[in-house]
Amino acid sequence: MAGDPVRFGIIGCAGIARKLCRAIALAPNATLHALGSRSVAEAQSFAAVNGLPGSVRLYGSYGAVLDDPLVDAVYLPLPTSLRAAWAVAAARKGKHVLLEKPAAADAAELDRILEACGASGVQFMDGTMWLHHPRTAKMMEIVSDRGRFGELKWINSVSTFAPDQEFFEDNIRMKPDLDSLGALGDLGWYCIGAFLWAAGYELPSAVSALPDVTRNSAGAILSCSAVLYWGSAHETAATFHCSFLAHVSMDLAVVASNGSLHLKDFTIPIEEGSASFEFTPSAKFVDLHIGWSVKPEKVLVPTELPQEALMVREFASLVQGIRDSGCSPESKWPEISRKTQLVLDAVKKSIDGGCILVHL
Template sequence: MGHDPVRFGIIGCAGIARKLCRAIALAPNATLHALASRSIEKARSFAAANGLSGAVKLYGSYGDVLDDPLVDAVYLPLPTSLRVAWAVSAARKGKHVLLEKPTAVDAAELDRILEACEASGVQFMDGTMWLHHPRTEKMMEIVSDPGRFGELNSINSMSMFTPSGDFFENNIRVKPDLDSLGALGDLGWYCISAFLWAACYKLPSAVSALPDVTRNSAGVILSCSAVLYWGSAHETAATFHCSFLAHVSMDFAIIGSNGSLHLKDFTIPIEEGSASFEFTPGAKFADLHIGWNVKPERVLVPTELPQEALMIREFASLVQGIRNSGCSPERKWPEISRKTQLVLDAVKKSIDGGCILVHL
């Protein structure tokens, strides 16, 4: 364990919290100090099932974590509808906030969270893990190289999986009072974040949902698609499809004027210790169109830690800088979250309006 690690409190025992418990244990500058559920029995059950140390404080109330003076930062995997209240409370208590995605029901709620974080001088970050993998940095080296990649032309992404068990009856992601954004919030967030990353976080000029929306009987989105446009004449376009109703797919393709980049696992790498992508530079058809003149280059990027542990390490490093050295919070992360939420809101507005074109 690193010197003076950041002490995390986890509020809520959702399934994703299991992954973050492991990530905190792996990160060299973090430690899990406290865990809370809605009852002490649930907290104890979660701790036992996940082999948590007896040194971890267990609470039967979310508020107890915020009242613990030793907690530096909180991770909030609560349902989307509950995040604004607890994230604001955490910030006002001086706790740094790592918030699951989607960050809020809409940008207005997220603004309340960000305003509370800024007022208290605490760090905010959302839980988009793939942004912290070294593969992402390696891809940006290529995408930002005008000689190798050229001008950005188009982007395409899919984020899908077929749930098992009683997901469609009991999971919070299909309950309108808990996670009303459904597949758009859970999976579409990844696609939108990837598009913004590829566009260097320039907001699109307009978005339009496509007329293939599937909802459950409660009105929650189970599957949808949308197109994002950049430029007054829609010179660049990005298309995504997200769904709870299809075989697992995490495809991402970025097409430039001089090359193209593809990967099949952009949100969760197929292997934990390394991840790859294909880059195809200057491809043309061979004579008679019987092949290509080049083969895709496979770029393999190893990683010393899983991407979720790298996220914890980055977040904890920022918290240490604020806590120990008087640094200011890193503004990049809340800005990324807010732009992602704004685009997600526009897609939702297009869907609710019958696939109208929504300008940003």
């Protein structure tokens, strides 16, 4: 019957899956139906630790989740090296795909996923949660208003955190055979995505990594920076730094000809129930340059649900439309993922080439 909740299956018990279990429980149009791990014991342990309802089916393999005829959609928090194979398998089974980011090791792998989703008519979305927060829509109202904000000139983002020693010893992001992108894929994905968002998803004309790349002994990227350019004369530029070696920072600054927008927590809001940003319109220096003519305006945006639950709600709504009403999948989300992946690939190519300028 139309309006029935979307039944999710989760493939893999990574730490982020805990957050999505809660998000699925909070989303009004979704329910967790199945969880699959590499063994039933692992699935049972995850379910017990996270208080999953007894109604959730627990499987000892990933394939068993895909074989469950009641599963409408799957969430895949698997290592990056495994995502393409299992996302393609899910799509071919007719399951809608919510895929953790980075979406793939490179654009060629992502294209395989998107082609499989397109062939099966299933919805694809990556797990970039901040795009679904109402603050993001409010900021876009300002950024897209050229009369008020002006022409985009410069964007900067910093995404860092300093994990404990166990992370550096055991986490998949420290192992290039499991995740070839390290901090660039985990944190740089957000920065690149924010730049594309601010630029109306226009691809940059060129990118270049900066010579500050840090790797571990296995070759995993621990820290890196890059600059992106738009236009033949580089009229607009963006810079980012992402790192596992610095204190938590999630800064985003968007500067145009008539105004600027700043926030300190763009990927994960400091508070779950609301988030804010500062907008400064048409500021000038006062006489003697001893101050500004206007103060930044703090804009507070409340939210009824956490951003991850809003993401699940949006994804489930699209799945319901396809399942119950014969709608077509929403193309916006795979297009955003692919453009983000293309730019990320270009930054990785620049890093591997010794910070060469890479044209898109």
